[in-house]
Structures are given as structure tokens and as C-alpha cells.
Amino acid sequence: MRPVRRAAAVLTLAATALVAPLPEGGGRIALAQPLSGATIEASISQRFEADSNYELDPDPAGTSFFSDTRFGFDMTSGTETRTFRLGFDVGMRALWEADEDFEFTYANPGIGFARYEQEWADATFDGYLRLAQRRLSVQSPLDVPGFETPPTLPPDDLTEFDGTERRLDTGFDLALRTDAPSSYRLGFDYTNFDYSDIPAGDAESTAPRYQYTATALWTLRFAPVLSSAVLAEYDYGKADNALENEISVSSLDVGLIYEPSEVLQIATGLGYADRTRNNTIDGETVEIEHDRGPEARAGFVYDLPDFTLEANARVTTAAPETRWTGDFGLQYDLPRGELFARGYRDYGGNNLGNEVLIYGALFGLTRDINTLSRVGLDLRASNQIDQEEGGEPDINQATLTARYIYDLTSNVSTTLGYRLRLRDEGDDAGSATSNAVFWTIGRSFYGSP
Numbered sequence: 415m416r417p418v419r420r421a422a423a424v425l426t427l428a429a430t431a432l433v434a435p436l437p438e439g440g441g442r443i444a445l446a447q448p449l450s451g452a453t454i455e456a457s458i459s460q461r462f463e464a465d466s467n468y469e470l471d472p473d474p475a476g477t478s479f480f481s482d483t484r485f486g487f488d489m490t491s492g493t494e495t496r497t498f499r500l501g502f503d504v505g506m507r508a509l510w511e512a513d514e515d516f517e518f519t520y521a522n523p524g525i526g527f528a529r530y531e532q533e534w535a536d537a538t539f540d541g542y543l544r545l546a547q548r549r550l551s552v553q554s555p556l557d558v559p560g561f562e563t564p565p566t567l568p569p570d571d572l573t574e575f576d577g578t579e580r581r582l583d584t585g586f587d588l589a590l591r592t593d594a595p596s597s598y599r600l601g602f603d604y605t606n607f608d609y610s611d612i613p614a615g616d617a618e619s620t621a622p623r624y625q626y627t628a629t630a631l632w633t634l635r636f637a638p639v640l641s642s643a644v645l646a647e648y649d650y651g652k653a654d655n656a657l658e659n660e661i662s663v664s665s666l667d668v669g670l671i672y673e674p675s676e677v678l679q680i681a682t683g684l685g686y687a688d689r690t691r692n693n694t695i696d697g698e699t700v701e702i703e704h705d706r707g708p709e710a711r712a713g714f715v716y717d718l719p720d721f722t723l724e725a726n727a728r729v730t731t732a733a734p735e736t737r738w739t740g741d742f743g744l745q746y747d748l749p750r751g752e753l754f755a756r757g758y759r760d761y762g763g764n765n766l767g768n769e770v771l772i773y774g775a776l777f778g779l780t781r782d783i784n785t786l787s788r789v790g791l792d793l794r795a796s797n798q799i800d801q802e803e804g805g806e807p808d809i810n811q812a813t814l815t816a817r818y819i820y821d822l823t824s825n826v827s828t829t830l831g832y833r834l835r836l837r838d839e840g841d842d843a844g845s846a847t848s849n850a851v852f853w854t855i856g857r858s859f860y861g862s863p
Contacts, residue, residue: 452490453862454859455858459854460484462479462480463482464479468848487503497529505521505524529543539588550576604626625652629645630646643668645685657694658694661690666685678717683710684710685708685711687706690704722743727740757775759774768805771798787818787820795813818831828855829854833851834848
């Protein structure tokens with residue numbers, strides 16, 4: 415069963431679903447069939463890139479060059495009802511940055527992940543863990559192919575200064591009594607950010623922070639196509655900044671889930687939410703904002719074997735002003751390729767620990783030319799708006815990547831690509847543009863321990 419469909423009920427009412435893009439290198443993710451024992455896919459790749467504005471600076475120093483040597487490991491073990499996955503993708507970078515000394519550093523980003531899924535006759539469990547490290551001045555998406563983790567924070571933190579960020583994502587989804595008229599689902603997602611190697615002048619611009627979301631959903635089916643739903647949700651976030659910004663939101667919603675067919679699900683809900691924001695002033699916790707009021711949710715999932723479309727929306731008055739958030743996701747398996755798209759509007763925390771509003775969109779297309787070659791196109795765009803008075807300026811950023819992949823053998827492939835990055839922070843900070851070309855060659859190894 416596809417991950418999007420399995421979690422449809424709780425995601426439609428409670429959270430957002432992430433349609434994961436394909437890896438930039440066009441690599442394959444095998445092992446989708448039922449397994450016995452363990453299967454391993456390892457990879458090694460070499461990448462060469464020239465970038466006209468490596469750190470996306472409004473006043474670039476010149477063209478930079480780097481070479482990445484990356485190592486990947488992906489082990490999958492399981493049966494038809496149980497799957498365990500463990501892996502990493504890390505590397506070293508030889509960097510000739512414009513007007514800087516040559517250095518060896520880590521390739522951006524470095525990722526480790528684990529996932530465990532279990533299905534019983536009347537229950538399912540899905541738990542995940544992801545660790546990521548990246549250099550802040552060089553934007554890199556934290557995609558893990560095939561690792562569709564509902565994000566607890568907006569995925570794009572548009573930081574521009576140097577330093578190292580470490581991010582932890584973990585959580586689980588547990589469904590009980592799935593074959594009974596009365597069923598339950600519990601979910602928990604946690605994200606933590608920490609920083610190191612920040613230049614002295616930027617030290618106050620980073621705030622370690624964490625956020626978690628806990629959900630509990632009870633559904634009662636009183637007709638073959640109609641069920642009632644009661645959803646309780648709690649969000650909590652705290653930043654280690656000067657004011658120790660702390661925001662908590664509790665909500666309770668009651669709704670209906672309508673499933674006229676096996677491929678379509680529609681849900682609506684009404685509820686009440688309570689939002690509190692606290693700051694620490696002179697060593698004392700002070701309540702800065704306390705808002706409560708009604709809210710409404712709606713969403714749908716349309717899921718075919720080769721096509722999935724879903725959308726969610728939420729409107730709440732439990733905020734300084736009425737807020738709406740939402741997302742949509744589309745995935746379409748073409749006869750000779752794949753199309754995906756995602757858009758979202760969400761609130762979260764930025765590197766200062768301030769609350770921000772982020773609009774974002776992702777679009778990707780892969781198309782087979784023949785049995786040996788294919789092309790890919792990815793587009794990402796984000797708009798980040800600081801909600802604090804006197805906070806950071808709005809940040810607009812977009813990345814367009816085009817690539818051509820050719821399979822030299824069944825295990826060796828090469829990629830030639832072009833990437834355009836744009837960034838704008840208003841009249842004061844100015845705008846920046848980066849043009850880059852890259853070439854990658856990599857080999858995959860398959861086997862069993």
C-alpha cells in the first residue's frame with residue numbers, strides 16, 4: 415500500500431504529506447517488492463561543479479569550483495508485513511571558493527536515516543529517524559529518496575551566513591483497530607535544530623530550537639462510505655534566543671470523512687483552538703499573546719495506482735489575526751517518466767527563533783528518452799515572511815535544475831546538469847543570482863549480507 419494512502423485519514427485532518435522529489439543524480443531506488451532477508455544498495459559518485467556565486471551573495475567574488483566524493487548506503491530488510499530501512503549519504507568536498515584558500519570540507523548535506531514499518535491484521539506502525547548536517551551558506555534540500563516524512567516545520571530555512579546546522583527529525587504513526595468500525599491513530603513528529611562554527615558577527619542570528627506535534631484521531635464508521643472523526647492536536651515550539659520564544663497550540667476538532675470509492679476520500683472538520691506565546695523577560699516567563707477561537711479544516715485524497723492528488727486546508731482564529739495554512743501534493747507516473755508537484759503555506763521558526771510565514775512550491779519532471787537515458791527538471795520556490803515586528807526582511811528564493819542522465823552500464827550512470835539560483839531580500843540586502851554547471855558519474859552496488 416502506498417504511504418500517502420495508508421496515512422490518508424490522519425493527514426487529511428491533521429497534517430501535510432510530503433511528495434518526495436527524485437534525487438538530483440537520477441539514481442534508482444530498488445527493493446520495492448516484498449523481501450526476505452536483507453538487500454543492500456551502496457553507491458559511490460564523483461561530482462564536479464562550477465558555480466558563479468557559490469554562497470549566493472549579492473556581491474559575488476567570482477566563480478567557485480568544487481568536487482564532491484559521495485558515499486551512499488541503503489539497507490532494506492523485511493517481509494510482506496514488516497520493513498526496516500537504514501542508510502546514509504555523506505561525502506567530502508574539495509573546494510576552490512573564489513577569493514578563499516583551498517579547503518577540504520564535508521559535502522552538503524550529509525544525511526543518515528532509519529525507518530521501521532510494521533503491519534498487523536488490525537494495526538500499522540511507521541517510525542522514522544533522520545539526521546542531517548549542512549553548511550548554512552550553501553542551500554541544499556534535505557531529500558532522502560523514498561523517505562516521505564511529514565515535516566513539522568517548513569522545509570526551507572533561507573539562511574545566508576556561514577556555519578554548520580544539524581537537524582534531527584523523528585516520529586511515528588500508529589494506527590489501531592483498522593478493521594473495526596471504531597479505530598484510532600496516534601502520531602508524533604519532532605524536529606530539533608542546533609548550530610556550530612558560527613562566525614562571531616552572526617552568533618546572535620542563530621537560535622537552537624525544537625518543535626513537536628502530537629495528534630490523536632478517533633474515527634467511527636457508521637456507514638460504508640461515511641465516518642465521524644475526533645481529532646486532538648498539540649503543537650509546541652521553543653527557541654533558545656534572547657527572549658526564549660515559546661509557542662504552544664492546542665486544538666480539538668470534530669469532522670466527517672466521506673469515502674465514496676476506494677480511490678477518493680473527502681474530510682471536513684470544525685473545532686476550537688487555544689494558542690499561547692510566552693517570552694522570558696528579566697528571568698521571568700511572560701505571556702505575550704493568548705488567542706483562542708474556532709477553526710475549520712478540509713481536505714481530500716484521490717489515489718489511483720499511477721496518480722495521487724491531495725490537498726489540505728486549515729483556517730483558525732486562534733492567532734493574533736485569522737490565519738490559514740494548507741498544502742497540496744500531486745504525483746503522476748507517466749508512461750515514460752514521473753511528474754510531481756507540491757505547494758504549501760505554513761508557519762514555523764527561522765534561524766533567529768522568530769515565527770515566520772513561508773509560501774513554497776516544488777515541481778519536478780523526469781522523462782525517459784530511451785532505455786539508457788533520461789532528462790529531469792526540478793523547480794523550487796519559497797517566500798519567507800518574518801512575523802516579528804522589526805524582524806528580518808522578506809526572503810524570496812528560487813532554484814531551477816535541469817539534468818541529463820545516461821546509463822553507461824546497468825550499475826554506472828553519469829549526469830550533466832545546469833542549476834540557476836535566485837535570492838532577493840528587498841532593497842537593503844539586494845538580490846543575488848547563481849549559475850552553475852555540474853557533471854557527476856556514479857556506480858551502484860547491489861547485494862545481500
